[in-house]
Amino acid sequence: MQLTARAADVRMPFGQSFRVASLSQMAEILPLPGGALVRGGALVRVGVPTGRAAKIVLLVSVMWTSVAAVGAGASLLSYGWIAWLIALLGLVVTLWTFAILVGESHLSVAFACLLLRIVGLGLASTRIFLAILALGQAVAFSDSLLFAFATIAGSASSIFPGGLGISEALAAVFAAATTTVPEAAFIAVALNRLIGLGAAFIASSIALKGLGRTSSNG
Secondary structure, three states: OHHHHHHOOOOOOHHHHHHHHHHHHHHOOOOOOHHHHHHHHHHHHOOOOHHHHHHHHHHHHHHHHHHHHHHHHHHOHHHOHHHHHHHHHHHHHHHHHHHHHHHHOOHHHHHHHHHHHHHHHHHHHHHHHHHHHHOOOOOOHHHHHHHHHHHHHHHOOOOOHHHOOHHHHHHHHHHHHOOOOHHHHHHHHHHHHHHHHHHHHHHHHHHHHHHHHHHHHO
């Protein structure tokens, strides 16, 4: 969240950014883009105009999805032109959002946002990879990139709470293009969701308790 704030040319203390990031993760369970609303509201509270706050949050979110699309397409390149098209479209959108972020802030901030999305994709893929292994199923790490894309694309949907069921269904469908059985992909993505929500709940509880102590002392 600190990077998102820097992209909007404002500073946000670590404690506040940690609290916003944790609460926005929990807000994703709502049947609306709750995480984006929390992040955008936090930017407005530190002085960013509403329109610019919405633009920055949207750009970062689109970059997250497009980076995942590049990974998904790259994992399926042996399947022909459709995979190449997915990877190319993802790359174009990633470069487009990167260029706009450079214009909105600075090259270093835009690069840091891009790097964070790449690292995040790697972490998400690793969690799903380990979840499938824990189920006793064989899986190639490249396949987990595809399932991570399913998770991110599904979560981008605000039709159901946090894209509940959509990410899992997409993973099961995508499994047809891999050596992973659809059931394992479905369960692994569900486990990844539960772990993420559990971590966000703990982080949110810690952040809110810290806020309560600060308010009491004040």
